[in-house]
Amino acid sequence: MTDTDDEVPRRTVTIPERIELPRLLDFYDLQDAEHTRIHEFYDRLREGSLSTTQCTDCGELHFPPRVVCPECTSDDLEYVSLPHEGTLHAFSTVRGSPIGMDTPFVTGVVDLDGVDVQLSARIDGAEYDDLDIGDPVSLVVTEIDGPTDQQRVFYRFEPRGDT
Secondary structure (H helix, E strand, O other), X not given: OOHHHXXXXXXXXXXXXXXXXXXXXXXXXXXXXXXXXXXXXXXXXXXXOOEEEEEOXXXXXXXXXXXXXXXXXOOOEEEEEOOOEEEEEEEEEEOOOOOOOXXXXXXXXXXXXXXXXXXXXXXXXXXXXXXXXXXXXXXXXXXXXXXXXXXXXXXXXXXXXXX
């Protein structure tokens, strides 16, 4: 008798009709003081203000916010408000993404007006073919729904339409 003649046990598994997004695949930070030292950034954003940290020792402005200045290593930082408008420096279309993100969407690099800060962000309200480098954009605060019980926010931009 060979191994292939033995009866192999069989089991059945049930596949759920809906799969919840696991916390591991949630790309947005937990934003309270218990989970991040830059919670003030999220608190201010939730109130409608884009902000970042500035070193009070050397004056360096950082984005994203920091807890230690990368220039002088001081931990004496303060939050300062940033402009809510900028110009599109570069952009691309994202066509494939991890689970839970609707594609395609436009992402870009934004030069904020009047400060030496560039940040990457999703660009809502436009398709790739609608945009040009140098287009004016404005901040949009976006609330994040699930999979935690926390109220979370993030930033995006949209075309200003004054070109």
